[in-house]
Amino acid sequence: MRRIQLGVAATASLLLAGVAGHPAAAGTGGGTSSVTVVVSELVSTKAAVKLYFYNVHATFLQHGGYAFMRVVKPGGQSRIQLPVDLPNGEWAVAITQDTNNNDKLDKNFLGIPTEPYAFSNNIRPTLRPPDFNQCKFMVNGSGKVVSIVLKK
Template sequence: MNALPLVSLLLGSLALGSAMPVAPPAAPATETVTVVVSALASTNSVVKLNFYNDPSKFLKSGQMAMQLLVRPDGKSTLSIPVALAPGEWAVAASQDLNNNDKLDKNFLGIPTEPFAFSNNVKPRLAAPTFQECKFTVAGPGQVVTISDWNDF
């Protein structure tokens, strides 16, 4: 009589042991996007690329999804591979000509160092919107070109 509960326990544990383990959630897939930055004002000064994927955080200090600092090392055109999750993104670029680790501005708050945006948006009286600068990451081999710099 004592054998029946033991057999049930063994069979139950075998059934539980053969259950499929629950896999952790997969990390979101990324695609490699090549960002080509050309017509640099300086071939020596750092280029800062701020990537945004949330319209409410676009161009807000410290709110970027990712930031890259790239030294041109004597080149006037840079080709930078970047892994981005699928979706809508926008890039704001600047070049720190005096190497003080910030985008210098005049008394009105207008940058005095070169800056540019994805889609080569050239704002006139106000900062551009995420909608104007956005591009969609949907597959491999995408190229985003930034070549139209705003310098005052």
């Protein structure tokens, strides 16, 4: 049990590090494609949802390692859709929902998140943070939909 808690705490710490950073320049060349990210089962229909987009394996979940970030207000809905144009290539998304609107991912005394978070491919980390390869999806043509279920 302690190992699982430490793994989740490490995941939260890395996710928080990415949240605190500033966006890096995105772009891999080779054109762009339209992608729609759908996040369902939001815990709050009012609290902001933050989506962090990564396209570099080495900087996934690192402080300031994301290519860009978007904030979406659910507007009373339990699901959001975010259309984005992404450079073709491999991408991964990390998501948080700031249920108390304090602009950070809150954690308990063990470092376990007390606010919802999720990753593309619906990866649910247990003993360690997910890596880019677990969360990545390929962008190589318009019309792609990435569906993520937010879980507290």
